[in-house]
Amino acid sequence: PPGEYPRLLCTRGDLPAIRERAATPVGRAVVAAARHAVYGTNPKAVVEQYEKKDPKWLDEQRKESRAGWGRFAPRCRAAAFLYLVSGDAQDGWMAAESFRLWLSAWPPSGELKPEASWGTAEYALAYDWIHDVLTPDDRARAEAVFASMAGTPTVEMFAKEWWLDGPRASGRNTTNWTPICTSNLGLTNFVLEGRPGYNPALAGL
Numbered sequence: 534p535p536g537e538y539p540r541l542l543c544t545r546g547d548l549p550a551i552r553e554r555a556a557t558p559v560g561r562a563v564v565a566a567a568r569h570a571v572y573g574t575n576p577k578a579v580v581e582q583y584e585k586k587d588p589k590w591l592d593e594q595r596k597e598s599r600a601g602w603g604r605f606a607p608r609c610r611a612a613a614f615l616y617l618v619s620g621d622a623q624d625g626w627m628a629a630e631s632f633r634l635w636l637s638a639w640p641p642s643g644e645l646k647p648e649a650s651w652g653t654a655e656y657a658l659a660y661d662w663i664h665d666v667l668t669p670d671d672r673a674r675a676e677a678v679f680a681s682m683a684g685t686p687t688v689e690m691f692a693k694e695w696w697l698d699g700p701r702a703s704g705r706n707t708t709n710w711t712p713i714c715t716s717n718l719g720l721t722n723f724v725l726e727g728r729p730g731y732n733p734a735l736a737g738l
Contacts, residue, residue, distance in 0.1 A: 535727025680730025
């Protein structure tokens, strides 16, 4: 529901049951896999890297955070997932620090302009799942970035690109690029529902 977080894939009311499942053998295996994706085999070293904030390392992470199929975005989402299922402050801190790194890779909010975009499922989910540990400034910044992806240029893209509703030789949508693009955009737009930047026109496509 608008105004409530989390809202993507689950709601606040679902969390007790989700956390119960996380304590089952299968759930523990899923959580362990996510924890390894975030912290690797040396959690202390990973945390120290974030705490040191070495300028060269930060620049490398910012570049990786915006890579189309990079490793940073799934790792950020995995950290947010850990916080969702554990409520642990350390997991929340790691997810928030990763998310802020991604935000810092974008131009200042006043310079953001709408652009044709595939959206970002990974960061939309991360934002939704760690909403309560982000500051008001973090949230406003994230909303501005998400809104730049969900504006008029993206809506217009649907009529032009072959993987959406644009001209295509086969006369039909693709079985991979179409759902990947639309699911990314759907999550990006719906995380803004009830907030500035939500685009009903995009939701109706």
